[in-house]
Amino acid sequence: MKKNVMLGAITSSLILFAGCSSNNLDSTNSNKQKNNKQLLSVVESAELPTMDISKAVDVVSFSAISQTMEGLYEFNDDSIPQAALAKEVVEPTNNGLTYTISLKEDGKWSNGEPVTAHDFVYSWQRTVNPVTSSEYAYLFSGIVNADAITKGEKKPEELGVKALDDYTIEISLEKPIPYLNSLLAKPTFYPQNKKAVEEFGDNYATSSENLVYNGAFKLDQWDGTNTTWNYIKNDQYREKKHVSLDEINVTVVKENGTSLNMYQADEVDIIPVKGEFAQQQKDNADFIVREYPSSYYIQYNFKNKLASNKNLRKAIGYSINSKEIADTILGDGSKEINGFVATGILNPKTGKDFAEESGKLTEFNQEKAQEYWKKAKLELGNTPLNFTLLASDTDSAKKLAEYVQGQLESTLDGLKINVSAIPFSNRLDKMSNGDFEIVLAGWSATFADPVDFLQLANVDASMNFGKWNNEEYGKIMNDVTNTYAADSDKRWESMIEAHKLMMEELPYQPLYQSSEAFLVKPKVKGLVYRALGSPYYKNVTVE
Template sequence: MMVASLTLLVGCGNNNAKKEKSDDKQEAKTEKQVLTVVESSELPTMDISKATDVVSFSAISNVMEGLYEFADDSTSQPALAKEVVEPTDDGKKYTIALKEDGKWSNGDPVTAKDFVYSWQRSADPKTASEYSHLFEGFKNYEDIKTGKKPATELGVKALDDYTIEIELDHPIPYLNSLLAKPTFYPQHQKTVEEKGDKYATNSDNLVYNGAFKLANWDGTNISWKYEKNENYRDAKNVKLDEVNVEVVKENGTSLNMFQADEVDVIQVKGEFAQQQAGNEDLVVREYPSSYYMQYNFDNKLAANKSFRQAVTYTVDSEQIVTNILGDGSKEIHGFVPTGIVNPKTGGDFAKDSGNLKETSSEKAKAAWETAKKELGNEKLEFTLLASDTDSAKKLAEYIQGTLEEGLPGLKVNVSTVPFANRLDKMSKGDFDIVLAGWAATFADPYDFLQLAKTGTVQNYGKWEDAEFTKLLDDSSTTYVNDVDKRWETLIAAHKRMMEELPYTPVYQSSESFLVKPHVKGLVYRSLGSPYYKNVSIEK
């Protein structure tokens, strides 16, 4: 890997210590602003309609721009929209005016039609977007999903070049938060159609409307760049000329690079995070995020409820966050993490739900004995799928040892694969049990609970439960205008989910980063990815 060369700040002039002060000033003015960051995994896709993971969303958030973006406090603020609007028609219509200075990197204007096209493409079943369910509640989406109507009938239209109208079947309380998410960014129709199957598979097969342009990405490599986009509408306020991204999966390696001043930002986990506890460069990001084990109900062992109970009673969340992670992550007491609050009362959803996860060796053994009788086999086995990052490997190995020790006769195999491969295997249902995570994409419990809903693409394990599905449907239709009743219904769904255990919650994620003091303006919010357009280097 060409690591050191990526970190250089390129200047003009010579390095003679005797040069005049005026030359120093001139060099400072012309020196490039370069930020170097480490990612733990490869970049799976740049297709807005198909992205589902944090690495892809981070890249898209920096080279594209939507109607809204997340403010530092994670509320929505205007980006390409002139303002954050309130709905009319009893919460079922939004009319959003666009700024008229948005441009694509090829010089074309960014118009309302680019948003309409993007959303129709994502909602179209032919695109096979795993996030198409985010359009639930948009007028005609249900008929589009089932093929009864074409995607062009989705409840969004361009009233003119710079005005978008959204029509809903029912109010969506969190729509303004959704509209800040990359899934709702625009796409340049001509580029999508001209590139065909090659669209968004590398940095050359895209156009960009954000602060940066992606460069040096061939679709599989472990380094890429964000280069300043001179056509960006607010380019004059973007300080960085370049962001270099290097994938490093071993935490010890990235820490050595940080200490050698080869990189500016890294994430630290486990013992490496613990060692940095007193470091002034340490930044801890707390946000609503769950890490969990997802069961595949096509697997006989995973489909057995007694087995899932035995696993859940055995996996000790407190032990994991204390002894394995050490990065600020927290013990979890249900599938929905803390940090999502009732808009009316301010109550935290996870706390309002109560303690829904218990660790008990006694109950684990009892459930395990029941599972063995039900399955008719004293020796049972499964493969735990995980990503091949340092932290994921260590967690998988810890769970392997804990389960084999606590549930006699159980054999756990561990399979670690690159992040993109893990996502692919999950989407194909090619796993027994998988270690995965979900970070809040909008500030509502529904964001987490819908992962287990029948028909949702992210329900990779194919769990089906009519009671749970009805509760979720009621929360988004029948009780959508009744905050108290909707909250109660979502809590009931949460409890039902934790009774049946299609997932075993493992911990609530936090992230620890080391950030060089000369990096200014880098904000880790509870929602969304950092925006490098707000960052500068001040040495």
């Protein structure tokens, strides 16, 4: 019977599942089984860019960090934060401005040192320090002095977090943050071992050797660039007796057909499936679809003359058939999207879906596309009408890029799209450096609030790689995060207003709402596909 996992009622986070083994796994599996060891082999669709908690921004890195590190909180099966290293999930005091969190005292690093409150303070200070150049430093906004520190106006040591003693953390806020407990379960807020960071220096977290771990597993056999790595059971983990798996073998396989062949040959236990392969496997009892709030889109670089032309962006928007992409190009359970913010994020007060309340903000209409294209050509004059579309080199990303290329060139007469498909980590680097014209990218919610999507378009947001700058949008978002921080009704209304303005100006062109499809062997037990966070292999057993 096909399993279909619906998780859109909360929100979701970045999540792909780690990779598979190589073709010699048959003998490896046999040896493991003879030794009564638990081995899992999984396929990852892209390389692992980094293990640096302060610098990770992608699904692959967060998945790896989630296996090997542990924070204050983690997500339960329903994507609700629950205690991990913290003794309990706490509610704020001082009108929502103070969180005091006590830690369990049995946490250990793989070097034998205890995990203390000082490790969290150090980690957070390192992330907001401008020298670190963390693209996720903005997530600390709202903690006392965080914004001033990231701007270089105050020292990292002035961040509003301190260790009251070795096992007690106090967080001081400038304004209430309704979703803070969800943030604290995110790897960006995990601890870091100061001794290891200083010892390894520039090489810190660039390989499995140059890092220490406090989670259920340790990373092994990763040199920073290779396409295979392992997770091995961490004998220093505080709850090691509850961890069944001894080893997880990960291999990057970018071709869907190759990974499917490996799965059918019983060489791997979990693979992602996309496109026609997902469609072919829908009746397979091993087939699982995970639906969650995640948008895939075109991002424009506003330094490019074509991209900065609003009529051209509108012409492209009307040329995109989101339903066709979801149903025909992908076929993995992904859905048509009607705005930048995906469905599945609910108003905690009314239970209404944010995307549905925003209304239908996208439309496929080729006549309107050509109408705006004519206006754009008049405004652009003799400007060469061509883009280079940057994409990852996975099968699904390349097929989507080819679809976008064909759709735009056939609808918008004279427009030329060149596709540049490069490795995932290289694509991330180029985006971060603003080295693109237009790029295919995606965003999965990391906490249960629409601002997680909307803040990407703020002019000063590190993730605003295209440098869109709209004064009215900035004002609305300032009201969302500051003026109405404690007024849930006005805050929600302002976020809808911001969403509509974004879709009028189109700094991003939504393509579809992502889902993920997997084949999972029946022998794999305890693997949960939550709406938030990566899967925790520490809960998995293999029968």
